[in-house]
Amino acid sequence: MHLVLITGMSGSGKSVALNALEDLGFYCVDNLPPELLLPLIKLERANEAGNLAIAMDVRSAASLPQVPSQLAQLKIQGVQVDCLFLDASTDTLMRRFSETRRRHPLSKTDTSQNINDQHRALAEAIELERELLSELRADAHVIDSSIIRPTQLQSYVKSFIDAPGEQLTLVFESFAFKRGVPNDADFVFDVRMLPNPHYEPGLRDLTGCDRPVIDFLQQQADVQTMLDQIHTFLDHWLEAMAHNHRSYVTVAIGCTGGQHRSVYLVEQLNTLFAPRWSTLKRHREMAARHPDQLGSEHVATRVV
Incomplete structure (x- = not known):
């Protein structure tokens, strides 16, 4: 049952x-x-x-x-x-x-x-x-x-419901600080100091899931440094949290609009941790803006 x-x-x-x-x-x-x-x-x-x-x-x-x-x-x-x-x-x-x-x-x-x-x-x-x-x-x-x-x-x-209940599940969530920090977050990382694609005319209307934005952010040394440091921190402590019988850990990544930098980092972190852990990813602001255009993979996706 x-x-x-x-x-x-x-x-x-x-x-x-x-x-x-x-x-x-x-x-x-x-x-x-x-x-x-x-x-x-x-x-x-x-x-x-x-x-x-x-x-x-x-x-x-x-x-x-x-x-x-x-x-x-x-x-x-x-x-x-x-x-x-x-x-x-x-x-x-x-x-x-x-x-x-x-x-x-x-x-x-x-x-x-x-x-x-x-x-x-x-x-x-x-x-x-x-x-x-x-x-x-x-x-x-x-x-x-x-x-x-x-x-x-x-x-x-x-x-x-789809996530396996026998192991710790990582939930990665992007959000906009201007709309508030998610109450369900266990860890919150502020990435507003990173280069913002919003100020690039050709990238403003795209998201962190789109190739031009991905290419732009991958060229920024600070973005890679932030990604590496979040990855290292979580990778170091996840085993301890799992041994402490934690079932879920929610990691919230916030930028100004919740559209570019935070979305990109959530996607990258999800890819890095999915081979070893059960993961969920959520893009709060993207789903709120485009509930009909976005597929479920942009809203709440399970990776086992």
Whole structure:
């Protein structure tokens, strides 16, 4: 049996992730109380079920602490367990709750309160939720949904499922600093000091995946130095992280626009590490700008 446990912040896109897994043929259960996890697994295994996806959230806060031990028990029984945690910035979550006018599960907001008090209460509820879910987040693969489209999130989830669960998976993600650092990053490298193809008229509208940009950046000594140093750093520490039972390590590469330098370096790093490690690559800004033109290989690609 393959069990995918989806947790995360309220308003971060858990229903979108669950729908993506349903499209992949998973039997999906939303808002399952932790007390019912083991009985449900026992029932589904008796029915010879294959793929099961379960969403849990802070509505079961009182019993969430028992989940890590339950998952450990299931792994001993031979169940493949993958944990996915969806996150988003506090500002994003507050905006989403304001737009939908839904109450946060932990909110004690009184409708008679003025707008400032309501916002303060919502912010406090979100921070409390982060604290309650911190243990589950620590052992899960984290996806930051703050500024990505639902279609991007679905693509990320499907690539996450494809990655082998028995070994550490490297996630390389390009991004633009002007749109914020991804919350799911374990390591962040700033490459804004490198020569920028944006200022070359013939390269401005291209990306780091296009040959003219690749040729330009490969001619820059500083770009190669940066690539070599990131490669050396990660290569030195990955074995230690794998021995520490890390399942996922997300490496975010940021430049100004998330189109040229960061994309190029993500592509190069993915190529360097793919022969030895399972890898995923994501180009956050490219997918946001051109959701219809880009193929899935530019959004979230698995390499084993």
